[in-house]
Amino acid sequence: MVRDGFIKGDYAYEYPLLIKHLLKTPLSLFPDREIVYRDLSRYTYRDFEKRVHKTANALKELGVKPGTVVGVMDWDSTRYLELYFAVPMMGAILHTVNIRLAPKQILYTINHAEDDILLVNRDFLPIVDAIGGHFETVKKRVFLTDDPNADLPDGFEAEYEQVVGKADATFDFPDFDENTIATLFYTSGTTGNPKGVFFSHRQLVLHTLGVLTFLTAYETNGKISSDDVYMPLTPMFHVHAWGIPYVSTVLGVKQVYPGRYEPAMILSLIRNEGVTFSHCVPTILQMVLTHPEAEKVDLSKWKVVIGGAALPKSLCRMGVNRGIDVYAGYGMSETCPVLTLARLKPSMLQYPMEKQIPIRCRTGLPIIFADVELMDPEGKLLPHDGKSVGEVVVRSPWLTAGYFKEEEKSKELWMGKWLHTGDVAYFDEEGYLQITDRIKDVIKSGGEWVSSLLLEDILTGFEGVSEAMAIGVPDEKWGEKPLGVVVLKASYKGRDEEEVKREIKEHVMKFVEDGTLLKWAVPEIEIVDSLPKTSTGKLDKKVVREQYRAKYATNE
Ligand code: AMP
Numbered sequence: 368m369v370r371d372g373f374i375k376g377d378y379a380y381e382y383p384l385l386i387k388h389l390l391k392t393p394l395s396l397f398p399d400r401e402i403v404y405r406d407l408s409r410y411t412y413r414d415f416e417k418r419v420h421k422t423a424n425a426l427k428e429l430g431v432k433p434g435t436v437v438g439v440m441d442w443d444s445t446r447y448l449e450l451y452f453a454v455p456m457m458g459a460i461l462h463t464v465n466i467r468l469a470p471k472q473i474l475y476t477i478n479h480a481e482d483d484i485l486l487v488n489r490d491f492l493p494i495v496d497a498i499g500g501h502f503e504t505v506k507k508r509v510f511l512t513d514d515p516n517a518d519l520p521d522g523f524e525a526e527y528e529q530v531v532g533k534a535d536a537t538f539d540f541p542d543f544d545e546n547t548i549a550t551l552f553y554t555s556g557t558t559g560n561p562k563g564v565f566f567s568h569r570q571l572v573l574h575t576l577g578v579l580t581f582l583t584a585y586e587t588n589g590k591i592s593s594d595d596v597y598m599p600l601t602p603m604f605h606v607h608a609w610g611i612p613y614v615s616t617v618l619g620v621k622q623v624y625p626g627r628y629e630p631a632m633i634l635s636l637i638r639n640e641g642v643t644f645s646h647c648v649p650t651i652l653q654m655v656l657t658h659p660e661a662e663k664v665d666l667s668k669w670k671v672v673i674g675g676a677a678l679p680k681s682l683c684r685m686g687v688n689r690g691i692d693v694y695a696g697y698g699m700s701e702t703c704p705v706l707t708l709a710r711l712k713p714s715m716l717q718y719p720m721e722k723q724i725p726i727r728c729r730t731g732l733p734i735i736f737a738d739v740e741l742m743d744p745e746g747k748l749l750p751h752d753g754k755s756v757g758e759v760v761v762r763s764p765w766l767t768a769g770y771f772k773e774e775e776k777s778k779e780l781w782m783g784k785w786l787h788t789g790d791v792a793y794f795d796e797e798g799y800l801q802i803t804d805r806i807k808d809v810i811k812s813g814g815e816w817v818s819s820l821l822l823e824d825i826l827t828g829f830e831g832v833s834e835a836m837a838i839g840v841p842d843e844k845w846g847e848k849p850l851g852v853v854v855l856k857a858s859y860k861g862r863d864e865e866e867v868k869r870e871i872k873e874h875v876m877k878f879v880e881d882g883t884l885l886k887w888a889v890p891e892i893e894i895v896d897s898l899p900k901t902s903t904g905k906l907d908k909k910v911v912r913e914q915y916r917a918k919y920a921t922n923e
Pocket of ligand 1 (some may be wrong): 695700802812
């Protein structure tokens with residue numbers, strides 16, 4: 368060790384970067400600040416700390432030990448925030464179950480993650496009823512409900528509030544290796560089953576500090592500081608709600624958790640609780656701004672980071688016209704997630720808004736500790752020169768080490784020791800990253816992935832289809848929507864196309880009914896005579912994508 372040349376013994380304490388350390392500063396600075404859950408409950412940071420200890424004791428009673436995987440199926444709640452801290456602080460692993468997946472995929476993730484205990488919001492009981500018989504490792508189920516009088520459903524061990532309420536308020540959270548896994552969750556990608564990504568305490572702490580620095584230290588727009596009021600609008604099951612609950616807790620800001628996302632509730636929380644900082648996918652902001660109540664709410668103090676998909680200029684304009692400080696951010700499940708944020712450089716603040724809008728919509732400036740580079744197909748790094756276009760590859764202390772129990776996919780992700788994002792971009796002259804395309808073969812609708820391979824499998828399973836291609840096409844509301852482009856078998860050619868499309872839809876709906884596909888992933892259908900092929904005989908998606916992108920083009 369380098370320091371051996373300076374001293375002989377091991378005198379110093381090696382401070383591990385653990386999530387528990389994030390809780391100290393807010394408690395000394397702002398112990399009376401509030402953490403609010405919808406219009407249902409509120410407590411202070413002081414109470415929150417107690418609840419974290421109580422939650423740990425309650426979970427211990429239920430058998431949770433270091434290494435235990437705790438699955439959670441909940442909307443954004445103060446309960447979830449308690450679990451964000453209590454579970455990893457015990458040395459256990461928090462599996463934030465992706466409730467937007469189809470039921471069969473949810474089952475896959477719970478079994479693959481080897482959840483020992485599963486906490487379930489009553490809204491997800493129908494899903495758990497449908498798949499619970501196939502759980503392989505779940506030993507106990509805990510019920511999450513906002514209704515204190517609700518009966519404990521069959522098969523459940525306990526109700527969260529009851530066990531936490533009567534638990535002891537001190538838990539001795541131990542020190543352990545900062546590389547201990549803290550969180551695990553699944554993202555559905557191009558092919559097959561969802562893939563698990565995981566993050567250690569060290570990674571989450573450094574991500575928190577990295578985002579915190581970039582969002583607080585620079586005197587420009589979109590800043591978060593200790594007087595802000597934070598409300599997440601990216602689900603807490605998805606990449607720790609971009610890690611901002613941890614950032615906000617360190618800052619000791621007032622926090623507001625909105626439960627299930629309902630535009631009217633979101634708007635009333637913004638108004639009544641004075642929310643000033645949020646983040647979401649474009650679709651959610653669009654839904655909030657177009658809700659009839661939106662007109663009546665003063666949004667001029669609201670800062671909103673848009674990610675998960677590009678921020679369309681029209682939405683940005685709609686936002687800034689309402690006085691919202693809106694700008695884009697970029698990252699992915701695999702990257703914890705934040706890599707870039709499109710805050711303006713201080714000198715740009717004086718630009719007229721029309722000139723600011725395209726900058727706010729860029730993909731962003733890399734934050735501290737995010738080494739973002741571009742790579743050509745031969746593996747060569749490209750210059751940041753305003754014109755070189757390549758795949759975005761990254762290195763940072765907070766990237767997932769691989770896909771959970773997926774050797775081959777992990778190797779691919781980390782080819783050449785760079786994490787490959789599957790996004791294509793260039794750096795503009797001002798140093799902002801700009802994504803222009805995606806090489807990963809996926810469709811992203813309303814911020815959620817649809818696997819094109821799954822759709823193609825389903826479509827070619829229809830007796831009248833000989834070839835099928837699933838692509839994403841622009842959509843005003845969802846950003847992108849799935850489209851199935853199919854070639855019919857000779858026996859189906861010449862039949863009424865509308866009728867055939869109806870039959871194909873009916874066929875696809877069978878996969879919705881059996882839990883393989885979610886309803887919103889059902890594609891529109893286009894029938895063509897043939898599909899273009901590449902020189903090697905593979906279906907040429909690029910050509911079809913371009914053709915239909917133009918056909919379905921929205922204004923942006
Ligand atoms: P997820 O893992 O679901 O968070 O999705 C991450 C992916 O969403 C990225 O790899 C991009 O393809 C896309 N994405 C996220 N943010 C942006 C952005 N600001 N602009 C364009 N695409 C984005």
